Amino acid sequence: MPLEILLVLVVGGIAGITLLVHLTGRSQRCVLSxxxxxxxxxxxxxxxxxxxxxxxxxxxxxxxxxxxxxxxxxxxxxxxxxxxxxxxxxxxxxxxxxxxxxxxxxxxxxxxxxxxxxxxxxxxxxxx
Structure with missing residues (x-):
């Protein structure tokens, strides 16, 4: 697999995971009671x-x-x-x-x- 395609897949995967974590609310700071x-x-x-x-x-x-x-x-x-x-x-x-x-x-x-x-x-x- 060409390095350019692998780079796009890795960067896209990391960005996708980051977006998914943020959209599901898992990136918010812990709130204490x-x-x-x-x-x-x-x-x-x-x-x-x-x-x-x-x-x-x-x-x-x-x-x-x-x-x-x-x-x-x-x-x-x-x-x-x-x-x-x-x-x-x-x-x-x-x-x-x-x-x-x-x-x-x-x-x-x-x-x-x-x-x-x-x-x-x-x-x-x-x-x-």
Whole structure:
């Protein structure tokens, strides 16, 4: 098969799959509620007992308190990422926080919070 035809088939296939995923709604960001945040945290950390969950107003992040300490759960595309708040840098932004984890494998988290949420979240994230 000529390379030109193979290239068209590969590019067309990738574009078709991307379009199909988008049209079926699978490309939307995960929206969290108290229940889904609790379920997603337990999916990531099955040994944890969740004490409390605080969901951001935009519903794309949640602060989870467990017996093992606080953790952060946030939307990463259609899935979620969960990380314990042990070793991180918290940077203020005009629209919330940017959290840089000192774990090489964890992406930074940009959490959008309004002016009322920001002090409450900062207080919950501080070590006890």
């Amino acid at each position: 108290l229940e889904t945040a609790r379920e997603q945290w337990v999916r990531h950390f099955p040994e944890d007992t969740v004490i409390d969950v605080t969901v951001a107003h935009d519903r794309h992040a949640a602060l989870v308190r467990t017996e093992n300490g606080p953790g952060l759960l946030w939307s990463f595309g259609a899935d979620t990422v969960a990380q314990r708040l042990l070793d991180y840098d918290l940077l203020d932004r005009t629209d919330g926080f940017e959290i840089l984890f000192h774990d090489f494998g964890t992406p930074k988290a940009i959490i959008h919070l309004d002016d009322l949420e920001r002090p409450h979240w900062r207080n919950l994230m501080e070590p006890a």
